[in-house]
Amino acid sequence: MAQKTCPYCGAPVDPNRSACPNCRKVLAAKSPMTPYIVVGVLIVVIVVIVAVLLINPVQGPGPGTSIVPSVTVQPTSADASSIPPQPTCFVDITPSRASSSAIQLQVISTTCGSGDITALQVSINGVNKGTLGTSPGASATFAAPSSSSIVVTAKFANGAESVVYQNPAL
Numbered sequence: 001m002a003q004k005t006c007p008y009c010g011a012p013v014d015p016n017r018s019a020c021p022n023c024r025k026v027l028a029a030k031s032p033m034t035p036y037i038v039v040g041v042l043i044v045v046i047v048v049i050v051a052v053l054l055i056n057p058v059q060g061p062g063p064g065t066s067i068v069p070s071v072t073v074q075p076t077s078a079d080a081s082s083i084p085p086q087p088t089c090f091v092d093i094t095p096s097r098a099s100s101s102a103i104q105l106q107v108i109s110t111t112c113g114s115g116d117i118t119a120l121q122v123s124i125n126g127v128n129k130g131t132l133g134t135s136p137g138a139s140a141t142f143a144a145p146s147s148s149s150i151v152v153t154a155k156f157a158n159g160a161e162s163v164v165y166q167n168p169a170l
Contacts, residue, residue, distance in 0.1 A: 002028075006027065009025070021149070085160070087154075087158070089113070091110045091117070092110065093106065093165040094108050100145075101143060103144040106137070106138070107135065107139070109134070110134070118134075118157050119154075120134055120164070122140070123150070123153070124148050124150055126149070138155075151163060
């Protein structure tokens with residue numbers, strides 16, 4: 001049988017010994033099952049991840065999908081009573097490509113009352129590009145290269161803000 005080498009001092013050690021005869025350090029025995037245990041754990045982790053994804057598939061909004069308003073800006077005050085109430089209306093916005101470098105956004109419909117929305121703020125690729133009219137039929141064209149991320153945020157008269165349209169790539 002071939003001798004092994006002590007990892008601490010480098011002296012030759014008989015494979016049947018559990019301690020080095022030179023430095024007296026205890027030699028850790030390698031389990032022949034270690035690689036199988038590691039592979040088994042990896043397989044279990046992969047199976048759990050696949051099962052979770054099959055049960056709850058990840059789905060994002062498709063092109064032209066309106067998003068129900070939700071408050072995205074919280075007041076800096078610690079007083080919970082200063083949080084504006086959640087608006088119950090929505091705005092339906094449709095995008096269309098005006099050219100390869102421009103996008104047109106149009107307000108199709110809204111359930112908001114007159115004066116509920118003070119502005120529809122348009123951001124493209126995280127940069128503020130301007131505003132869109134708040135009434136149905138209002139439209140505007142914005143410079144936007146292809147595959148732009150577009151977000152339209154409604155600013156309500158009560159101080160709340162909500163994302164009313166988001167398209168990750170148009």
